[in-house]
Amino acid sequence: MKIILAGGSGQVGTILAWHFHQKGHCVVVLSRSPQNAPWPIARWDGSTLGPWKSELERSDVLINLAGRSVNCRYTENNRREILDSRVLSTEVLHQALARTEHPPPVWLNASTATIYRHALDRPMDEATGELGGNELGAPDTWNFSIDVAKAWEAAFFSTPTPRTRKVALRSAMTFSADRGGVFDTLLNLVRHGLGGTNLPGTQFVSWIHEVDFIRSIEFLIGSKELSGPVNLASPNPLPNREFLRILREAWGTHFGLPATPWMLELGTFLLRTESELVLKSRQIVPGRLRDAGFQFKFPNWPDAARNLVAQWKSRS
Numbered sequence: 683m684k685i686i687l688a689g690g691s692g693q694v695g696t697i698l699a700w701h702f703h704q705k706g707h708c709v710v711v712l713s714r715s716p717q718n719a720p721w722p723i724a725r726w727d728g729s730t731l732g733p734w735k736s737e738l739e740r741s742d743v744l745i746n747l748a749g750r751s752v753n754c755r756y757t758e759n760n761r762r763e764i765l766d767s768r769v770l771s772t773e774v775l776h777q778a779l780a781r782t783e784h785p786p787p788v789w790l791n792a793s794t795a796t797i798y799r800h801a802l803d804r805p806m807d808e809a810t811g812e813l814g815g816n817e818l819g820a821p822d823t824w825n826f827s828i829d830v831a832k833a834w835e836a837a838f839f840s841t842p843t844p845r846t847r848k849v850a851l852r853s854a855m856t857f858s859a860d861r862g863g864v865f866d867t868l869l870n871l872v873r874h875g876l877g878g879t880n881l882p883g884t885q886f887v888s889w890i891h892e893v894d895f896i897r898s899i900e901f902l903i904g905s906k907e908l909s910g911p912v913n914l915a916s917p918n919p920l921p922n923r924e925f926l927r928i929l930r931e932a933w934g935t936h937f938g939l940p941a942t943p944w945m946l947e948l949g950t951f952l953l954r955t956e957s958e959l960v961l962k963s964r965q966i967v968p969g970r971l972r973d974a975g976f977q978f979k980f981p982n983w984p985d986a987a988r989n990l991v992a993q994w995k996s997r998s
Contacts, residue, residue: 683903684741686786688712688775689728689748693863694856694895698745701896710737712748729770735778743903744789744846746775749834753959756826765830768792772837785846788903791838793850795888795915795966797831800824802884805919807969808852808911824958835911847909849902854888854915854966856895857986859993869994871938872930878938883923885963888915891980891989898968901976908974915966917981922960925983932987 685702687695690711699721703709709721712734716723724734728748738744748771750763772791779785798806799814806812814820814828835850857865871877890898898914920928930938943961968976980986 683743684708684710685743685745686710686712686737686741688744688746688771691715691717692747693858693860695747697858697892698896698899728767729774731774731777735781738778738782738785740784741786744775744786745899746771746789746791749792752827756823761826765833768830768834769837772834776841776843779843779846787845788847788849789843790849790851790899790902793835793852793911794831795852795854795913795964796827796962797835797852798964798966800963801886801965802963805965805967807967808913809969820962824962827958847906849909850911852911852913852966853895854890854964856890856892857990858892859990859997865990866994868929869933869991872933872935875937876939877926877930878940879923879926880960881940881942883921885922885961886919886965887922887925888919888964888966889983890915891986894978894980897979898971898976901971905974908970912970913966913968915968916983917967917972917978918983919965919967920983928984929987932984932991
């Protein structure tokens with residue numbers, strides 16, 4: 683297959699690029715900052731048409747992961763970049779497909795599980811999940827992330843592509859043992875005695891192991907009957923208190939300094955990020971994947987945590 687990875691230079695994009703490259707597929711990455719890689723990289727700015735659009739001709743899969751990282755303070759400038767990088771890249775890919783004689787038959791576009799409301803009471807699947815926005819118990823500042831997610835999916839689905847099936851990837855946090863990723867950050871807190879409960883600890887954590895993320899992408903490429911939003915998450919989210927306890931046990935420690943909400947606000951301010959990333963309850967389940975017969979290799983956090991810790995240690 684010829685696979686086009688827009689925004690494929692980030693952590694998740696690199697995971698997918700290596701996987702498909704090692705399986706012998708032709709991978710082409712569209713990137714704002716081309717770097718040396720085993721696969722071709724075409725320069726694009728994520729908002730305007732250019733020579734890169736010729737790569738779409740007779741390709742088999744388009745995967746768009748473009749978007750500025752949300753791991754930052756939500757200043758006015760950062761908010762604009764977060765929104766524009768997602769919406770404009772999606773819109774320009776629509777323009778490119780409209781000018782392609784033989785477009786790819788499937789387009790997987792990144793989205794986010796953050797689109798669902800702050801959920802302490804029940805799981806959220808694609809059929810019964812409630813989208814967020816101004817819900818009780820959630821600060822007004824969390825509405826920005828939800829608005830971005832809604833605008834992102836609106837840009838994706840508003841333009842018909844009769845020759846291309848479209849799937850929005852409502853993904854939870856993808857955990858891999860790579861340096862600089864989400865799991866690496868969490869494990870560093872545990873290693874330094876700071877991996878205690880993020881109080882109140884009842885907020886749910888949704889996650890997916892990199893192995894299952896890759897396998898779900900392959901599954902969606904081959905499942906021609908699946909289109910629309912699809913949740914990419916383990917079927918077993920769990921409260922923050924249990925999530926971090928299990929991670930500490932996997933590392934081999936029982937101590938972790940808990941963090942109160944005001945400590946989290948201060949800590950995330952100093953780290954130039956937002957407390958929403960750890961305080962919002964994301965209780966996401968993969969209803970459509972399970973109904974279609976997808977089987978997870980790592981459905982439970984204890985097994986996933988032990989595997990990721992072992993990988994992390996082997997790479998140290």
